[in-house]
Amino acid sequence: MTDRTSHDTIDLDGLRSGLHDLAEASVPPIRTDLADVRARGARARRRRRAARAAVPLAAGLAAAAVIAVPAGGDGHRPSVASGRPAARDPLTGPATFGALPAGYRVTITDDASGTFQLTAAKKGGLPQYVLSVYPPGREPAMGMMRGAVPARRVPAGKVNGRAAHWLQPPPPGAGTAAGEARLRFQSPDGRWAELELDAAPAGTDLAAQIHRVAAGVRFAPAPLAVPVRLRDLPAGLRLIGTSVSTDATSGIGWRTVLTFSAATRSRDLTVTLGKPAGDRMWAGGRRAPNTTVDGHAAYRQAAGPARTKEGLTRVGAGLDVLCVYEVTGTDVCLEATPKGSALLKATGGLPGLYARTTVLGTDPARWTSAPLG
Amino acid sequence: MGWDGDGTADAEYTAYVTGRLAWLHKVAVLLCQDPARAEDLVQTAAIRLYVHWARARKADNLDGYVRTLLVRVFLAEQGTAWWRRVVTVRQPPDAAGRAADPDAALDLRAALAALGPRQRAVVVLRFYCDLSVEQTARELGCTPGTVKSQSSRALAALRARLTAADDRDLSRERLA
Incomplete structure (x- = not known):
């Protein structure tokens, strides 16, 4: 790693290869006894079944009794x-x-x-x-x-x-x-x-x-001002999160993420704007273009299975993804879960949403606090 | 004998885990920085996988399911005393392999070890497992915002430590 870091940035490709080197070097020959693992797993399953069978009795006892639960060591409870x-x-x-x-x-x-x-x-x-x-x-x-x-x-x-x-x-x-x-x-x-x-x-x-x-x-x-405006989002998608990072030299880099939900706690649509130049994290994770949109290099992945080079299934393989690069100085990436895609379908899916997206550039003076409309 | 009577599920489980042990050990050793403890983590995750195999085998993304199990076992056992961890091995440990650049590996290992467990988990998932911020958030059961702030802090800490190591190497080279 010694030739891959500087005082201002960390080389993420270097970090990736360093982690792979470390993992390869640190792992001794495997000596896990799978027969024993299975035996212990079987015992755990029997205990779970027994506990489940006992639940109605325990619930009845709990309802009949007033149980005083002492506070934690410092008399303090989580929020x-x-x-x-x-x-x-x-x-x-x-x-x-x-x-x-x-x-x-x-x-x-x-x-x-x-x-x-x-x-x-x-x-x-x-x-x-x-x-x-x-x-x-x-x-x-x-x-x-x-x-x-x-x-x-x-x-x-x-x-x-x-x-x-x-x-x-x-x-x-x-x-x-x-x-x-x-x-x-x-x-x-x-x-x-x-x-x-x-x-x-x-x-x-x-x-x-x-x-x-x-x-x-x-x-x-x-x-909070953001560098993007989105028109005619489906009513079923609610903005639940906003993140803005403006220092391209920091670990996160220059980046804005708007997160929308179709239901409680789910994240069904994310709109990410990243600045390619000087943004090491974005550059490290940028998907290679496989199409063009409005004359811009772009990446399109329809929802479906995808595997890593090691043959492992990727998490989130069901995501619908559209990334358009170098739009008014930033990359725009839209990702939707199947639920988000279903809500967007009537208005043209992610391509339709991209057509209704206005990127406001990298100058915060031009950003808006009312990006939805 | 497996719980499906004819042993099919048992055989499936064994085939799957056998094929994934090496990968799980690599992720585990990056998470906990200790090859022996990594074995414990993998074994605990493997036991939990066995318990839930009937459900897990139907998962769209079994690898992601198992990795999530492993990471959560790692995070959950942070407060657990060493003596409570049970080792399931047949032989004493063999010598670990060697890194291509031992000094660099030591620097990175030390820098990783200095991170808090959640920050280390974020670094491993983002940059070893190559997951996006959103995917990492799903695996850790937190928000993308939390992943980003943890990631930013972790990278800043790694950078500071690796830069200090670089400076130390340069000083040594000048003195040599």
């Missing part, structure tokens, strides 16, 4: 216990950074999961601040630090007069590496946020830096 969070508009973020230290700029806005995340980084992606804003409700579980070390709550100074604590205190202890620390603090409306600083230079006063940036976070709705 999922507080109920399903209210649906949020994936085109409106709940917070923005205030003043950032010199050289940092917002590089990633991710509203594609239940937790909103903002990343501000220096060129190349490090050091970086990552702000996570959790859904309203109880504080999420503490989770794990590096090396599977359970995070622990360590008292910290308040942030704007509101509760705060470290997940591990700086300077690093178990579960942290030099130059990183994670602070949790409450927003004015009581929801929890977390600010992580990664790869700070030696000598950085981590506690002071993180407190300063945390104190500057503004908790107010903020529209």
